[in-house]
Amino acid sequence: MKVLIPAMDSVAMQQLRQSAPGIEFLAAKDESEALALAGEVEGCYGTCSLEFLKAATRLRWVQVRSAGVERYPHEELKRRGVCLTNARGIYGIQLADHTLALILAFSRQLPFLFRAQQRQVWESRDHYPPGELAGQNLLVVGLGGTGLETARRAAGFGLRILATRRHPELPRPAFVEEVHAPERLHGLLPRADWVAVCVPLTAETRDLFGDEEFDRMKRSAVIVCVTRGGILNTEALVRALQSGKIAGAGLDVTQPEPLPAGHPLWTMGNVILTPHASGHSPHADQRLLDLVCDNVGRFARGEPLRNVVDLDLGY
């Protein structure tokens, strides 16, 4: 049985081979090599273009590197019955670190203080209002892997955690105060001092935040998004920030990416922008490799795979 993989270093290759001795791995260093090998393989890691899928006539399984899968050809995968597995669980830790970094940067007024440091001015603290997280409400939109890691960290600060998730009936972790169905979002927004967007981008979550949602938020609230830019409607977000409907936004993702020079979000004083950097971590590659090895072994043995994407739900 043959599985297509990207070029890997020898240590990674050794781990991969040991995890599934019966598999023959074909390494492709780019898309054209992948296309050339497509017809031979039943499994594939790291390539999921429509062109590749059409050429890979024997393909039964694709493992992708990302947690979000909105850019892959869902219809073709469904039509062909190809199983898609994603990288959920690999990025939650660092996405949650990044989310808290942005929340704390706003709460302690770090952008203001960074600029003061650049001017070598010891600003009086009377000139700006730092906050205190304890007792404030954090709304976690989407209590999945990233949402849970975010909530776990936030609870240590005494933040009260409200959350939405598709299955609110599942057991509630002790550090989460309330779990609601996604349809309850509008009712929860007026209570939130902080909103952490942790859902993937799907047909349902595209433009989840528009004028109406920003309207329902507190004027003192800050929204943080590290998953996908398309979940916040960019034009509505700019309007909300410019008009003072909300107090700020911490964005690791934008729509489009990269954000073009001259876009108003770059220079707004109440925006912290980071360049789709929240997923980066010195340990993510190893976690991803461990997942791939586990799934390759399962694939070889005909066992159920981990992280199977529900193509109807889109995650």
Add this chain to the structure above:
Amino acid sequence: MKVLIPAMDSVAMQQLRQSAPGIEFLAAKDESEALALAGEVEGCYGTCSLEFLKAATRLRWVQVRSAGVERYPHEELKRRGVCLTNARGIYGIQLADHTLALILAFSRQLPFLFRAQQRQVWESRDHYPPGELAGQNLLVVGLGGTGLETARRAAGFGLRILATRRHPELPRPAFVEEVHAPERLHGLLPRADWVAVCVPLTAETRDLFGDEEFDRMKRSAVIVCVTRGGILNTEALVRALQSGKIAGAGLDVTQPEPLPAGHPLWTMGNVILTPHASGHSPHADQRLLDLVCDNVGRFARGEPLRNVVDLDLGY
């Protein structure tokens, strides 16, 4: 019985009066008014200069606004047998928030990314190495009020907490992995990825960190200090940062304060400087007032006061 207080708004005055009906409060709007009233009062809140102490011949108790008491005339207080109570427990929450804000800013490379935002450049994440806190070691130097709040927050990120405190035999909180006596500092420093300085400034902790201590730290480690600048020897700190002995410093306090323009700490890429801002919080004033009211009531009833400073230890 008369107690000197600073000028307060009517709501605060009402709370104060209700907490100790038998006390007559004399309000002084500045030091000269305080001096004029000094001879009449047995208690005092907010004034503790040597000149005032000498004039306050009937004084038995002083409550100060700060947690750190290094600047008050300890010898005179001791000689006179005046009880000094401080504001410990009021600032730990926001100091811990600030400490974690600085740790996360380093871990997620926010200073680099702030500068990229200012240049409107969507930096590739390949250009800098963000970290991941889970599994790293945080050394909390001084597991008092601020240290405990810091450890509680840090544990949610999966940081392993090592700590020193004067009484290592006291019960260890579940979120702290190891507690050691202060003398063990040198042995702990090589293990720390992050060092959070949470001790007060006393005769023992002045220059606690000098060349030798920075030498013992990992080259990849970052030190954060939000209590008092004098605990880190400034010249040794600059040398350690310039020579790469340590990776960075997050400083809310410096020696001297304000840090003079042109000082090398202002412009070092591996330093985040904030202007003694960590204690600020929208809730600190109320917590302080609650403490003062409690202590005024205790003083009126002749009960033991809270937050009595041990003048020999200096905190």
